[in-house]
Amino acid sequence: MKQLKKPLPKVILIGAGRLAKHLGLRLKEMEVPVIQVFSRTKRKAQSLAKKLNCDATIDLKAISTKADLYILAVHDNAIGEVAAKLSSQKGLKDKLFVHTSGATPSTVFKPHFKHYGIFYPLQTFSTNRIPDFGQIPICIDARYAKDRKSLTVLAQELSDKVYPINDEQRAILHVAAVFVNNFSNHMFSIAAKIAEDNELPFDLLRPLLLETALKVQFNPPSKMQTGPAVRKDANTINQHLVYLEEHYLAYAALYQMLSESISK
């Protein structure tokens, strides 16, 4: 039985990258009206607008004033500039503006708009993978309680996991996200390089990699640590360092620093 519909905002998406695309598709799936898509790149604006069955524009001055919520899903360093340009347009001054960045404070909007906030889906989006959006944590913030409330209602339509996170917390969360995502992916890259340089297919390591991530879905990672460093197996560590120093000098330094960090 369908529940009574909560009041949902009309949305305009500024940006048509991977995040904008997956967010837009989820908005459409949950019947939240997206009325326009902006991208500097015509092809991208049109492609996403077609998927969302709405207007496309490549001109910020042509952004409609008929929406309630303007979601800036653009590069971190473009948010301020886009906001400045939009603020010069009549009819947008009192709208609600949010961005989707983990690294940018909400106050980037302050010189330009009265109503602003954050709508940050904490996930990495690929072109060729469809995420389970209902499981993606969405971090919400807004300058005013009323806006925070309406963003929360919208976020809860899209995901089971909605968190109020202020600018300071979000900045810290972003540091942690770099460790979880960027640095662990770099570990995978190094492993792939070492393996493939030696005619060992990376497929040998993929099940281990996946299990490493699955294990910590229900356990704290610190309790799941295994390997030579945590068991202070100096013999194995030394063998590995001898090998790396000969073949991958830069990785040897990383190996040593990471092993010391683990064994502390």
Added chain:
Amino acid sequence: MKQLKKPLPKVILIGAGRLAKHLGLRLKEMEVPVIQVFSRTKRKAQSLAKKLNCDATIDLKAISTKADLYILAVHDNAIGEVAAKLSSQKGLKDKLFVHTSGATPSTVFKPHFKHYGIFYPLQTFSTNRIPDFGQIPICIDARYAKDRKSLTVLAQELSDKVYPINDEQRAILHVAAVFVNNFSNHMFSIAAKIAEDNELPFDLLRPLLLETALKVQFNPPSKMQTGPAVRKDANTINQHLVYLEEHYLAYAALYQMLSESISK
């Protein structure tokens, strides 16, 4: 329709830790006869033997001579010692001995036995998780081609992914496995600590963590790299370093080294 049964060896498991347990359960599941379990710890020997419906012993001298294959699933540094003790026993001299270690050369057996090899399931085993054993790569090696063949037949009963890997390759694979598993888990631990110190539940980061691992199941990790380091976003990197230097000095050094490694 069940295929004609290939000739499978009678197995004795030396060791009753996590790997021995999951390997034993898989052997039983695939109807490979396990006739005895050894562990120095009576409780562990009996517990696993009960699961496998076979004999248990805590005495290496009581190891049966009726098996074809003796799988040493003990700590790396115990393999040589256990092999030495077993070699003094009449009736075992011509049996096939393998160990399950990624880090130990097969030649650890050379002073003690004629027939030896490797049976290395490349996975991390937890007490409370049941792995999909059919997807675990099993690395096989043996001194003699005939033994390699019979180990391959056995491994193919247990898993779809069986690889012949010699000692030198396995040592390199083990280095790569440390990066994939131990070091990435350490990245997760650091992220969890930073998050939880700041009253941010680690659950916020778990979907990102899992997606990071899922993305590289079908893509090369080097192509999946995202984040401030790979896009040379010095502004964000500096903000993160300022935060870490104030609150987590040791992590700041890691962050810097890893970012430099990524941006190379």
